[in-house]
Amino acid sequence: MNKEIKQKIFDKIQEYDTIILFRHVRPDGDCTGATKGLQAIIKATWPEKQVHLVASESAAYLAFLGEEDPDVSDEVYASALGIVLDTASENRISNKKYTLCKELIKIDHHIPLENYGDYIWVEEERSSCCEMVVVFYETFRDRLILNQEAAKCLYTGMVTDSGRFKYSGVCGDTLRAAATLLDVGIDTDTLYANLYLEAYGYLKFKAEIYRRMEITENGIAYIYVDKAMQEEFNLSLEQASACVGTLDSIRDVICWMVFIENGDAEGSIRVRLRSRFVAINTIAEKYHGGGHACASGATVYSMEEMQALLKDADAHVKAYKDTHEGWL
Ligand code: AMP
Numbered sequence: 001m002n003k004e005i006k007q008k009i010f011d012k013i014q015e016y017d018t019i020i021l022f023r024h025v026r027p028d029g030d031c032t033g034a035t036k037g038l039q040a041i042i043k044a045t046w047p048e049k050q051v052h053l054v055a056s057e058s059a060a061y062l063a064f065l066g067e068e069d070p071d072v073s074d075e076v077y078a079s080a081l082g083i084v085l086d087t088a089s090e091n092r093i094s095n096k097k098y099t100l101c102k103e104l105i106k107i108d109h110h111i112p113l114e115n116y117g118d119y120i121w122v123e124e125e126r127s128s129c130c131e132m133v134v135v136f137y138e139t140f141r142d143r144l145i146l147n148q149e150a151a152k153c154l155y156t157g158m159v160t161d162s163g164r165f166k167y168s169g170v171c172g173d174t175l176r177a178a179a180t181l182l183d184v185g186i187d188t189d190t191l192y193a194n195l196y197l198e199a200y201g202y203l204k205f206k207a208e209i210y211r212r213m214e215i216t217e218n219g220i221a222y223i224y225v226d227k228a229m230q231e232e233f234n235l236s237l238e239q240a241s242a243c244v245g246t247l248d249s250i251r252d253v254i255c256w257m258v259f260i261e262n263g264d265a266e267g268s269i270r271v272r273l274r275s276r277f278v279a280i281n282t283i284a285e286k287y288h289g290g291g292h293a294c295a296s297g298a299t300v301y302s303m304e305e306m307q308a309l310l311k312d313a314d315a316h317v318k319a320y321k322d323t324h325e326g327w328l
Pocket residue numbers: 024088089110271272273288289290291292295296297298299
């Protein structure tokens with residue numbers, strides 16, 4: 001599938017001496033693993049090439065995947081091939097200097113809200129962008145080197161973006177790609193310890209979430225994590241936002257979301273929407289956001305807008321429940 005574009009991307013990587021990798025703002029396991037994994041593959045295969053991963057932000061819980069690189073001059077960008085991974089729209093690319101690159105490639109698995117770049121490879125049905133990088137490796141496995149560093153990074157992205165191989169996007173291809181990585185040798189004990197272990201104080205925060213969570217008439221569980229709560233538990237925005245997973249296992253609740261007060265001048269509130277069975281990306285798109293069918297993000301700018309989003313989502317979930325069976 002998509003043989004021509006993969007060949008084009010391979011040829012472009014081969015052609016350029018300098019390659020710069022890009023990912024999205026608020027980096028997660030997938031965009032971090034995909035950029036670091038592809039970087040490790042290119043470096044192992046072509047040690048003479050300059051491959052830079054310049055990211056303005058990184059996630060603390062992914063520090064075990066290694067550091068990003070220092071920035072380079074505008075001249076270096078101008079001579080480089082840019083590759084943007086796991087980022088659906090241009091405004092979400094974290095390093096804005098991507099515009100300086102001589103040519104740009106987009107590799108992504110999100111619903112394409114917009115396209116950018118000279119060469120575009122998007123496969124929405126892939127459970128992670130890391131899976132696409134592994135597929136890319138497999139396509140050219142006689143000419144590429146996949147080392148343990150690359151395997152660790154790509155496996156991390158695969159397990160985090162697929163909910164530990166749990167989400168519905170996981171198929172035979174996903175597990176075959178994971179098998180390719182495991183064959184290289186990954187210390188999964190250490191990898192999962194890095195992903196699962198939580199600080200004592202964070203568990204206290206989770207307990208507070210369960211105490212304060214609310215539910216709409218048709219069963220949307222939600223919580224508003226305001227600045228006071230973030231300060232009480234000494235949380236960064238990223239740590240506060242990570243709590244969306246705590247609401248994912250409530251019977252009859254097929255959609256859940258967290259609202260995180262950003263504390264900026266606009267009074268913006270980050271919304272993380274999650275669901276099973278019912279798609280909720282259309283709700284996110286209505287509120288300055290987008291994403292996947294069952295995992296989207298949005299932004300609202302007032303409590304009124306937050307209530308409006310909840311009302312829309314509640315009606316959406318009601319319509320789904322009224323017309324479908326088998327959800328639980
Ligand atoms: P999050 O809850 O921020 O992890 O977002 C869930 C998914 O939706 C991720 O794959 C994001 O890339 C995507 N997403 C989040 N916010 C936006 C946005 N404003 N526009 C488009 N996609 C988004």
